[in-house]
Amino acid sequence: MMTVSENIFREMDFFAVSFVLGMILVLVYDCLRILRRLVRHGVIWISMEDLCYWIFTAFIIFAMLYQKNDGLIRGFSIGGIVLGMFLYNQYISRHTVRYIAYILKKVIWFVQKICGFVLKPFQKAAKKVANGSSILAGKGRKFKKSLNKRLKRAGKLIKIGIVKK
Template sequence: MSLIVEQVYIFFYAVLAGVIIAFLYDVLRIKRRAIKTNVVILSIEDIIYWLLSAIIVFLTVYNSNDGQMRGFIFLGNILGVTLYLSVFSRLVIASSMMIINFIKKVLLFIWKVVTYPFRLIFKILSVPLRFIGGCFGKLGRLLFGLFGKAARKAKGVAIGRLKKVKLWSRFKRKVRKKT
């Protein structure tokens, strides 16, 4: 094979590596649109992406050109990224997000179907339990108020601990008044 044909193949490998790098970036963008994460996870994802990109470029140079760095390899990478982003990126992201949103809707529907009997039992039992809670006053709301507002505030807290909290808040108010 002649030297020019060999370099054309190397250039095409570099273009292909650029397309792969841009596709990986689109996968990262799709993941970020589908799943919201915090800044630390985003930073870790960025580091992983750039490490993968560096490995792809290194493997491309190593396998196609025996590790010899040439300027046209980087031009090929840039051309591959540019071609992918201008031709395929919107299509890949739009179709992927459409598929992901469809899957989310299907899973949400399945979740609603599976939990419907439990929600129905909850609604049926909440009426008599609220009535019983109203009959017993505050103690009834604490004991039977698992479905009410009082339970959300005092869930898992014993009556004795409530008294301690009340005493502590009174003590804090007195200290604030004195200062």
């Protein structure tokens, strides 16, 4: 049989786990928000991401409740999750999303500049090939037109020859 202090310690542990879980869940959502700042999403795509996030969140909360409290939903555990989410969102999340998104944008910009510098000779070569093929295509069109004229003339001569006989 547990003593009162062991029960209280277990409940405090359960509350602390709930609190930390709330913070972790907002951290996961922050990853989605950072992704949204880096890559623009439409309304439907954002809705799908949010739906998947909340389904994931429900499973994680259920797993924690099942493991720590035999699946019983306790008001203070939900309160701990909400409090952890609220405090993390108020004091940490804003800065985390802003600065990490800023740093990642700068890294992406830098990588794009390096790739642009490295790929520039290939782009110039591709333009020359494209220009050459357009020149050939223009000559091909001229040849096709002249061939059509010759065939029409030959066809008319054949018709004239058949009609005269």
